[in-house]
Amino acid sequence: MFKNNIKVAWRNLWKNKTYSLLNIVGLAAGLTCFIFIAIWVNDELSFDRFNEKADRIVRLIGKTKTESGTTESAVSSAPMAAALLKDYPEVEDAVRLGIQEEIVQLKNEQVLQSGILITDPSFFRIFSYSLTKGDINTVLNEPFSIVLTESLAKKYFGNEDPMGQKLTLFMFDRDGRGAQYTVTGVMPDPKNNAHFDFQMLASFKTIEAVNPDALTVDGWGDAGRYTYLLLKEGVDIEAFSKKITWFYERYIGELFKVWQPIYTYSLQPLTDIHLRSNLMYEIGSNGNINQVYIFSAIGLIILLLAGINYMNLATARSISRAKEVGIKKVVGAFRFQLILQYIVESVLTALIAFGLAVLLSKLIQHLFSQLTGKSVNAFSYPSLLIFLAAISVILGIISGLYPALVISSFRPSIVLKGSFKSSDKAVFLRKSLVVAQFTITLILVIGIIVISSQMSYIKRKDLGYNADALLFLRVHGNTDVIEGYEAFRNEILTNPSFKGVATSNSLPIGGLGTGGSETVDRDGRMVQVNTARLRVDANYLDVYGITLLHGRNFKQPGQNDSIRQIIINETAVKTFGWKDNSFAIGKPFRIGTRTGEIIAVVRDFHFNSLQQSIMPLAIYPGDIRFSRITANMDMAKAADALPFLEKTWKKHFPSALLDYDFMDSQLGEQYRSEQRFSKIFLYFSVLSLLIACLGLYGLIAYAASQKTKEIGIRKVLGASVNGIAIMLSSDFIKLVLIAFLIAAPVAWYIMKSWLQEFAYRTEIKWWMFGAAGVGVLLLALFTVSFQAIKAAIANPVKSLRSE
Numbered sequence: 001m002f003k004n005n006i007k008v009a010w011r012n013l014w015k016n017k018t019y020s021l022l023n024i025v026g027l028a029a030g031l032t033c034f035i036f037i038a039i040w041v042n043d044e045l046s047f048d049r050f051n052e053k054a055d056r057i058v059r060l061i062g063k064t065k066t067e068s069g070t071t072e073s074a075v076s077s078a079p080m081a082a083a084l085l086k087d088y089p090e091v092e093d094a095v096r097l098g099i100q101e102e103i104v105q106l107k108n109e110q111v112l113q114s115g116i117l118i119t120d121p122s123f124f125r126i127f128s129y130s131l132t133k134g135d136i137n138t139v140l141n142e143p144f145s146i147v148l149t150e151s152l153a154k155k156y157f158g159n160e161d162p163m164g165q166k167l168t169l170f171m172f173d174r175d176g177r178g179a180q181y182t183v184t185g186v187m188p189d190p191k192n193n194a195h196f197d198f199q200m201l202a203s204f205k206t207i208e209a210v211n212p213d214a215l216t217v218d219g220w221g222d223a224g225r226y227t228y229l230l231l232k233e234g235v236d237i238e239a240f241s242k243k244i245t246w247f248y249e250r251y252i253g254e255l256f257k258v259w260q261p262i263y264t265y266s267l268q269p270l271t272d273i274h275l276r277s278n279l280m281y282e283i284g285s286n287g288n289i290n291q292v293y294i295f296s297a298i299g300l301i302i303l304l305l306a307g308i309n310y311m312n313l314a315t316a317r318s319i320s321r322a323k324e325v326g327i328k329k330v331v332g333a334f335r336f337q338l339i340l341q342y343i344v345e346s347v348l349t350a351l352i353a354f355g356l357a358v359l360l361s362k363l364i365q366h367l368f369s370q371l372t373g374k375s376v377n378a379f380s381y382p383s384l385l386i387f388l389a390a391i392s393v394i395l396g397i398i399s400g401l402y403p404a405l406v407i408s409s410f411r412p413s414i415v416l417k418g419s420f421k422s423s424d425k426a427v428f429l430r431k432s433l434v435v436a437q438f439t440i441t442l443i444l445v446i447g448i449i450v451i452s453s454q455m456s457y458i459k460r461k462d463l464g465y466n467a468d469a470l471l472f473l474r475v476h477g478n479t480d481v482i483e484g485y486e487a488f489r490n491e492i493l494t495n496p497s498f499k500g501v502a503t504s505n506s507l508p509i510g511g512l513g514t515g516g517s518e519t520v521d522r523d524g525r526m527v528q529v530n531t532a533r534l535r536v537d538a539n540y541l542d543v544y545g546i547t548l549l550h551g552r553n554f555k556q557p558g559q560n561d562s563i564r565q566i567i568i569n570e571t572a573v574k575t576f577g578w579k580d581n582s583f584a585i586g587k588p589f590r591i592g593t594r595t596g597e598i599i600a601v602v603r604d605f606h607f608n609s610l611q612q613s614i615m616p617l618a619i620y621p622g623d624i625r626f627s628r629i630t631a632n633m634d635m636a637k638a639a640d641a642l643p644f645l646e647k648t649w650k651k652h653f654p655s656a657l658l659d660y661d662f663m664d665s666q667l668g669e670q671y672r673s674e675q676r677f678s679k680i681f682l683y684f685s686v687l688s689l690l691i692a693c694l695g696l697y698g699l700i701a702y703a704a705s706q707k708t709k710e711i712g713i714r715k716v717l718g719a720s721v722n723g724i725a726i727m728l729s730s731d732f733i734k735l736v737l738i739a740f741l742i743a744a745p746v747a748w749y750i751m752k753s754w755l756q757e758f759a760y761r762t763e764i765k766w767w768m769f770g771a772a773g774v775g776v777l778l779l780a781l782f783t784v785s786f787q788a789i790k791a792a793i794a795n796p797v798k799s800l801r802s803e
Contacts, residue, residue, distance in 0.1 A: 023310055024353045026694045027395070030306020031357035031388055033687060035378050036368045037299030040680075042381070043374050044292050047193045047274035051128045053230060056092075057270035058237055060084070060227040061279060064263060064514070064530045071514065071530055071615070073280040076227040076265070077220050078207070081120070083251060084229060090240050093230040095122040096204055099196060099283055103476050103657050105168035105178050106156070110657035112476075113152075116171070117198035118207065118225075126230045133163055134185025140201065143209035147185035147201040162186060170476055171202065172210045192375070195274045196283045220252050226283055229267070241267040278611075280511055290757070291677050298684050301440050305691045307395050308433045310350070339401070347396030354392040358385065371679060431735055437692040438739035438776065439746075444685035445772040446747035447754075450764060451678050454755060457762040458671055464605025465508065466545035466632070469499075470663035471645075472507060473629040478656045482625060488652045489629075497634045497641035502543040503626035505535040508607035509666050517618055518590040519598075521577040529575055531568075532607060532615055533591065535622035541567075541602065543632045550581040551600025554621050564596025565621060570604045572616035591618055609670045610760040630663075689776065693783045696732060736780045740773045747772075 048054055060076045081094035098118035103110050121140045123129070131139065132150065139147050146167065153162040162183045173179035181202065190198060231240065245264045268277060275289040361378040369376045378385065475481050481488075489501045506512055512532040521527045538554040540546075554565050566589045573584050581601040589598050604614050633641050649658045668675075748764060755761045 020349065022694055022697065023349055024356060026309040026691055027306045027350060027353035027392075028356035028360060029687065029691055030302050030309075031354055031392070032360045032364075033684060034299045034303045035357065035361045035384065035388065036365075036376065037295050037302075037684070038384055039376050039378065039381060040372055040374060041292055041296050041299070042384075043193060044275060044287050047287070048195055048270050050191055050193065051270065053126065053128070054270050056231045056233070056235070057126060058229050058231060058241075058267040059270065059273060060229065060265055061268050062223060062263060062265055064516070071280060073223070073514070074226060074277070074283060075223045075281045076225060077223045078204075078225050079220055079251070080248065080265075081227045081229075084227070084244065084247065087247065088240075088244065090231055090235045090243075091229050092232045093122050093125055095120045095126050095228050095230075097123075097196065097226040097228065097283065098204075098207075098224070099198065099226075100171070102169050102171040103178075103478075104156070105170070110655070112657060112659055113169075113200065115197055115199035116169075116202055117196065117200065118202050118204055120204045123201065126228060129187060129190065131185050131187050136185075139185035140203040141205065142182075142184070143203055143205040144179060144181045145184040145203045145205075146181045147187055148183055149187055149189045149199050151189050152199045153183070153186050169202075170478065172206045195286060220248060228270070237267055237269060280514065285673065288673065288677075288757075290754070291673075294754075295680070298444070298681070298688075301444070302684060302688050302691065303391070305437050305440060305688055308437050309691060309694060310353075310395060311398065311433065343397055343401060347393055350392040350396035351389070354389055357388070371683070372676065431731075434696065434732070434735045435739045435742070437696075438736050438780070439743045441685075441689050441692045442740055442743035442772055442776055443747045443750065444681075444688050445776055446743065446769060447751055448678075448682050448685045449768045449772055450747075450751040450755070450762075451681055453762045453768065454758065455671070455675060455678050457760075458610055458674075461606075461610060461760060463508075463667075464546065464603055467663045467667055469632050469635055470544065471631045471633055471660055472663060472666075473631075473649075474659040475627050475629060476657065476659065477625075477627070478653070481629075481653050481656050484652050485626075485629070488648065491648050491652070492631065492645065495641065495644050497637040497644070498631050499634065500539055500543040500632040502539040502630050503537045503622065504540055504628050504630065505622055505626055507628055507630075507663070507666065508534070508544075508605065509663075510670060511608045511612075512617070514615075515591065517616070519576055519587050522579060522583065523577075527576060529572070529616050531572060531591070532617045534607070534617065534619045535626070536619055537622060537626075540619075540630075543630055544605075545632075546605055547603035549601045549603055551585050551598075553600065564594060565599045566591070566596045567600040567602055567619040568598055569602055569614070569617040569619075571614050572618070573601055575616045589618065591620065594620075596620065611758050613759040689779065693779055696780055697783050732784045733777070733781060736777055740776070744769050744773075 048057075051057060059074065060080060062073050062076055064071045064073070078096060081096045085091050085094040096119060100116055100118070101112060101114040102116055104113045119140065121137070123140065124131075124136045130136070131147070134147065139145065146169075148156070148162060156162070156167065157165055163186070165183045166180045167183065168178040169181050170178045171181075185201075187201075231237065245266065247265065248263070273286065275287045275292060277286055278288075358378065365376045365378065485503065492498050492501055512534055514530055514532050516528055517531040518526060518528050536554075541548060541553055549570070551567070554567070568584060568589075570581070573581055576584070576587075578584050578587075584598050584601050587598045589596050602619070606614060607617070608614075631645070645660070646658060649656070747769070751764060755764070
């Protein structure tokens with residue numbers, strides 16, 4: 001009997017090719033999307049969980065509390081790891097990390113190597129990484145020792161054994177001309193699902209050898225590393241976090257009395273870092289748990305849309321088979337046999353759709369990998385495929401069970417007379433499902449309009465400086481570049497393509513270094529504020545086009561100035577409670593242990609992403625060392641200016657690596673995650689709309705086939721094509737309008753919550769809802785009109801004869 005059911009099911013699928021194709025393609029599209037989204041979500045949730053001790057690993061995070069508010073950062077100072085390990089029995093082990101990029105000297109060539117992780121020997125005891133060569137207990141014990149990944153060892157040494165080989169790195173060398181590092185180990189390339197990525201490990205002992213003060217009292221104030229702790233079994237992370245809040249008091253002596261209200265520390269579980277951490281100075285580019293929630297919802301929504309389509313078309317088409325059921329009952333078919341036949345047919349269709357989805361995911365997985373930056377292979381997740389196969393079977397059973405139960409319950413005499421028609425409940429169910437489909441689709445379409453508007457706002461936002469015309473060069477601590485800078489700058493400015501050149505210790509991208517600052521408020525009371533810090537030369541403001549609101553710029557080198565010059569931004573003025581910018585001039589200002597006087601106020605400019613508010617900023621003259629050179633250039637002449645820049649660099653610094661980039665390119669990197677999110681959201685929103693319209697097309701086709709005789713009679717009596725098309729389309733268009741009324745407030749609430757992640761954001765405007773509603777309505781109208789007009793222009797003679 002089951003074999004016969006399969007044959008009958010296949011014949012029905014083949015006989016009704018259009019409905020079968022709509023059903024299979026719609027469901028396959030939904031399953032394919034769900035496969036990709038599920039893989040992406042699973043990858044995001046898996047970060048750092050490959051570590052066997054992940055549930056016991058925590059990161060030390062610092063909180064700075066001042067009168068301007070509280071800021072949290074992921075960094076801590078180098079001595080803290082050893083102090084925590086020594087003072088608290090709850091700590092089993094500790095490790096320090098620092099990530100950077102440095103120049104590697106290869107014979108007469110210099111290359112820039114990123115992903116250098118500075119760490120302790122305990123790295124291998126805490127994190128689940130292994131070695132292919134070397135002793136895991138000793139590889140990082142000595143200064144100037146490094147461990148290479150297999151791919152990096154291949155890059156630098158080819159087929160030679162790298163063990164014991166030397167590499168010259170411009171890292172922690174005393175004269176800025178490189179130091180010899182010894183390869184003591186080789187390890188497999190690390191997994192991609194860790195919140196920090198690296199290609200080389202370097203011994204933290206090197207820092208201690210070059211700078212012994214790093215572990216003294218002075219080192220406690222240099223929060224530039226990352227501290228991770230391995231807690232003992234059974235330690236309550238939250239309780240222990242509260243216990244260490246003021247642990248550093250005993251180590252910094254009198255300084256604690258000065259800064260006691262400011263610095264505190266707590267612990268962050270390792271598995272929370274990637275998705276639930278957005279601290280200052282994160283070690284890598286973290287994900288966002290809200291994006292995981294959103295994409296999980298989208299995956300389920302698209303699967304739901306495809307399932308609704310499938311059930312809608314299955315239940316609608318089943319009505320046309322009422323006579324078939326009546327005849328089968330007359331010749332002796334039992335009800336359970338009829339039910340089984342419907343279910344087998346429905347499940348067969350769903351499984352065909354599942355097979356097509358698996359094939360599609362294989363064919364287009366490289367496109368999704370390019371879009372998300374993740375390696376995607378559905379066959380690496382057999383549990384996911386089993387789950388989707390089960391979903392397909394369940395969906396087939398549900399969609400086949402309802403019409404089977406309804407139709408098989410009618411008496412053959414009524415069905416064979418042609419008196420059978422859809423019940424009011426069945427019609428209401430199909431209409432409700434259509435409303436649900438378009439409600440979900442409209443929410444997604446409104447969402448993509450708001451997201452696109454925010455991304456456009458980010459691109460158009462005035463940052464307070466002219467980023468479009470800036471090119472910067474990384475110095476990488478090269479002593480030759482620092483010593484020969486003035487001659488290089490003077491020659492660069494002989495080219496009219498360059499309007500100015502300046503130096504600084506950082507770029508106004510991704511945040512600046514911060515620290516406690518002190519001055520007096522409007523009442524003369526001493527106040528402490530956490531401020532961002534930027535060291536620059538006297539040309540910096542002009543090169544960046546930063547507006548000086550009050551006071552004067554720094555004096556050029558060689559001009560005498562008896563005080564330490566400080567320039568602050570507007571936010572600092574407001575934070576200190578001063579009534580206007582002029583009130584700030586001449587006020588004493590202390591940064592760390594350095595005391596100076598405020599000489600000017602500049603207009604606020606963004607030095608962090610737009611997700612964060614502008615914080616108080618102190619700008620002061622740099623010393624002879626700097627890490628960035630920025631040139632303001634005429635972008636219309638860039639084709640001629642860049643060769644001149646390269647030529648001049650090689651002339652003055654023949655042995656130094658030329659490493660430059662454009663400011664606007666780096667700014668785009670800040671929002672790479674949001675841009676990727678926007679693209680994925682767009683593609684899946686469009687797909688959900690197409691799936692909804694696919695179902696709508698199938699339903700209007702069914703409605704037209706059910707009214708073949710009515711359409712023929714109306715045409716014979718003089719009805720116009722437009723009139724018949726409107727008659728067939730009006731009910732469905734009303735359903736889309738109802739969906740819009742439901743979707744609009746829901747979408748407003750969801751997108752308003754999403755925009756809260758940005759300190760600077762666009763407004764949600766009425767036209768966004770109007771554009772989404774009109775766009776979806778027109779597409780729905782086109783979908784139904786196409787089939788409606790096709791039915792309306794059919795020959796009425798054929799229509800009446802077919803009845």
